[in-house]
Amino acid sequence: MKVLIEGYYYDPAVLEREQVTDGLIEYHRRPSDGFVCYNYVGHVYSPMLKDYIFFLPKVVLEEKGTEGVDYDRVFGEKPEDIICVSDKAGKMNATQRGFVCELAVWVYRALMIYRETHPDQNILLERNIAQIGNRRQRLSDTLLDIILELIRFNRENQDYVLFVLKSIHSGYNKINWRKTIAHSPAIVQDGVPVYLRPVNKKKQVNFDEELFIIYFSILNYISSHYGFRVNINMGFELITGSKFRHYLDGYGRVRMRQIRYKYFSDKALRLWELCYAFFDKSHAVNVRDDQKEYLLAQNFNIVFEAIIDELVGSKDIPSGLKEQKDGKRVDHMYTFADLVYPGAMQKQTQKEIYYIGDSKYYKIGSTVGDESVYKQYTYARNVIQWNLDLFLSGDEAKKQKDNPKKIWLRDEVTEGYNIIPNFFISAFVDKKLSFENDNLRKRETVFNARQFENRLFDRDTLIITHYDVNFLYVLSLYARNNAFSKASWKVQVRELFRKNIQDELNSNYSFYAITPRESVNAEQFMQQNFQQLLGKVYTPYGETGSQEYYSVALDNGERFANENERTLSLLAPYFYMEKCPVGTNPESVLPKVEQQAKGVVVPESLLTLHYVQRYLKDNFLIGCYKDEAQLNWIMGANDKGTNLYNVRIFTKGLKRAGTMKRSQLEQGGIKFVILYRLGEDFKNEYRVFHVHHHAVMSEERMRQALYPNPQGNYFCFVFDEEVSISPDVNLAKILTECRLDTDTDYQEGAPVVFKGEELLRYQTR
Secondary structure: EEEEEHHHOEEEEHHHOOOHHHOOOOEEEEEOOOEOOOOOOEEEEEEEEEEEEEEEEEHOEOOHHHHHOOEEEEOOOOOHHHHOOOOOOOOOOOOHHHHHHHHHHHHHHHHHHHHHHHHOOOEEEEOOOOOOOOOEEEEEEHHHHHHHHHHHHHHHOHHHHHHHHHHHOOOOOEEEEEHHHHHEEEEOOEEEEEOOOOOOOOOOOOHHHHHHHHHHHHHHHHHHHHHOOOOOOOOOOOHHHHHHHHHHHHHHHHHHHHOHHHHOOHHHHHHHHHHHHHOOOOOOOOEOOOOEEEEOOOOOOHHHHHHHHHHHHOOOOOOOOEOOOOOOEEEEEEEOOOOOOOOOOOOOOOOOOEEEEEEOOOOOOOOOOOHHHHHHHHHHHHHHHHHHHHHHHHOHHHHHHHHOOOOOEEEOOOOOOOOOEEEEEEEEEEEEEOOOOOOEEEEEOOEEOOOOOOOOOOOOOOOEEEEEEEEHHHHHHHOOOOOOHHHHHHHHHHHHHHHHHHHHHHHHHEEEEEEEEOOHHHHHHHOOOOHHHHEEOOOOOOOOOEEEEEEEEEEHHHHHHHHHHHHHHHHOOEEEEEOOOOOOOOOOOOOOOOOOOOOOOOOOOHOOOEHHHOOOOOOEEEEEEOOOOHHHHHHHOOOOOEEEEEEEEEEEOOOOOOOOOOOHHHHHOEEEEEEEEEEOOOHHHOEEEEEEEEEOOHHHHHOOOOOOOOOOOOEEEEEEEEEEOOOOOOOOOHHHHHHHOOOOOOOOOOOOEHHHHHHHEEOOO
């Protein structure tokens, strides 16, 4: 057998010396420098060469420069020096020759699985491999040929096997009366002897049956180990486990030699030859030699991508995430456990996040280029925008369909963004040439993108890690096509990715868990200190009962020490705070706090002060709420968690008290809303909120927003923060005058609008 490396540039003189060129002239290409290159993976049998050529994937190549060597290597040697596998005097040892033969089987199986699962792809070139026949045959010493011949013999000789077995077992259940009478006691009943222990004809050692047992044991091993589909309909007690491993380690060859001269029919001799060749792996087997045979992948990087996606990615990704709107296509994507969230908090289900991966089919030791890195950043930004578009669309049916796991990347309270795990995965070949060791390892190289420093929870802060996986393991796992094995490894590797990314974050950032102290409204605090906390604080934990938890991430770099100290000093008076690495339950480090309801008054010292004199021509709306439940809804106990206040819009034909015309509300330029409790205006107690924007909400939308018993349309003012105003105003006097004004037809509790200059007439002294 000859071995060539995919994508390697060969000197034509070397190929001529090894007698390769003539048989493969149709496959090679000549780059401008005169070398010959083959961009295929798979096998070819060339009648011209009368030999089998295997194109190894380029991932077996060690990149030049690795360990200080200035040329590409395979098994520590130059590819030109190992072209002829069968040459025992060459530089490839017996272990390496056996490895190449087995790798040929796994590549064949992988290409077969790829063909079955991707019938619309056209990257495979194929012609049927050799079959047994009476025409001209060739000698083969490849494991792949032997396996395929064993399988084909089973498929084409079922009648022969049944005939032999029927002959072997005929008469086995007949009683041997001579031995029964001589050795078994009898009981005479009604003059008739009854023998309690009749003696059957004893079964002698039958070498035909032993050959079939060995043969079907081989088929069973081929099916379980390599994943070939094999039907075994015979009820033999097969050789399995450690006993069959003993056969593979040499006893199989010995036993086959011992029973060699027990067979005389052509079929039995052929079966013996195949079984012996399987155990010996160097014994010549005749296969038909009437045409060129091949199975080749033109772009094996596409097959490698399919392998990794099958073993790592998910198929149930919503439209627009993997096939992105700008024409880009993400190699691998799945949802898995959030990096920060521990998944063990009370009354909480596991939160998930999008994981984005890109497979890189490189030589061993190759580095990722800048173009690939920036493409990976773009994938993540597109995912963030897709999630935001869905979040802001208002289409509840689409949200449920495209985002059933309720993954929201932006937090409305802190305006921080969750961390999106992003990674590259490339391959290497295990030094021990093992197909059983997954040996997933993380590279030291980590890629970072950011717009602002020390803001981990920012949409432009993106981190990419890089992993190498044993190519032999993933190839064999994919080729076996065992659903349980693939699912088990998928969970294992996803957990490992998550843990490694968590370790990377914990090594570069200090994470704190915080929960507000008893007298603090956390949302109000976040709004008032927005600029100092943006990108540093996020709410990955949600609430447990009435207790709120936040995560704080601060860069460990020495140049951020002063900035971090200011941030912690800002938070300390208002929050309980403890170090809490990502993935740790904040309940385990923070005290249980009985916190205030949403509507509790924020301490005056925390409120931003606005002077009415600056807003003389702007409008202030004075409204009311009827009870604490409504105040809590205003303060965020709605589906958005947003501070807002609703006013009934006048609708012709619909009688509702306290309505206002939509035009009056839209054109009024209302900057502030002053709220008091209905029936308690005489206390002269009120709260003031700064208006961020407004929106019109339908009755159905208000119902979705958890508003009790909505009727008609509402005009909603969305607040960005609670404030205080100076000077204070006499609210009781304002409303008393409204009641006494016969021209306005004032209804109790109805909203009224005053300009800033009018409010100054009611200032308290």
